[in-house]
Each structure stands twice: as C-alpha cells, then as structure tokens.
Amino acid sequence: MPIQITLEETEEEGKKTLDQLTCSVYCKLCGLIFKKDDASKTLTYKLLWELIQHLKKRGIFLKGIVVSNNSTRACRVCDLCYMLAVSEHELIEAEQKFARA
16 A cells, blocks of 8 residues: 555555646846746847846846847746846946947
8 A cells, every 4th residue: 555655645646746847948148947927028138148248247247048149939937037137138238328428
C-alpha cells in the first residue's frame, strides 16, 4: 500500500513539473521563470538593447543578456522588468530634451 501512494505522489509531482514547464515563460531581462500571466508584457529586442546601452552609459552593467539592436521581434518580460524598461526609456527622452534646451 505505501508503494502505491509513493507512485501516485511521484506521478502527481511529475504532472506538476510538466504543468509548470508548459505554462511558464522566462523573462528575457531578469531570466526568472514566471507563469504566462505574470510575464504578459512584451518588448522588442531593440528596446532591450537601448535599455542595456543606457544602463552601461550610467555605469550599470547587466551580465548574461545578449540582444541585438536591429531586431523588432517581441520578447516577454515580467511586470517589474517592463516597468524598468519603460522608466528608463522615459529617462532617455528627458535627457534628450535637456540636451536640446
């Protein structure tokens, strides 16, 4: 009898991990795994490249992120990384306005 419970638990654990893998996506920026609903925002690779270049200019280096500056393909990011990218883009625009003034 305990053997059957162990087998059932193993099957249930296997199903859970399969569900986690099939219903999950990686955030392209932070690399963490999220449920599809939690990483519902999309950015283009070009916007990610601009973000990384601007952070480098400010002395902040992100490791392990390889993106191209000419790709308009979309990638998924988590909500926090999306807010970071949008805020950084707004900062870039403000810097450009001050440079013109």
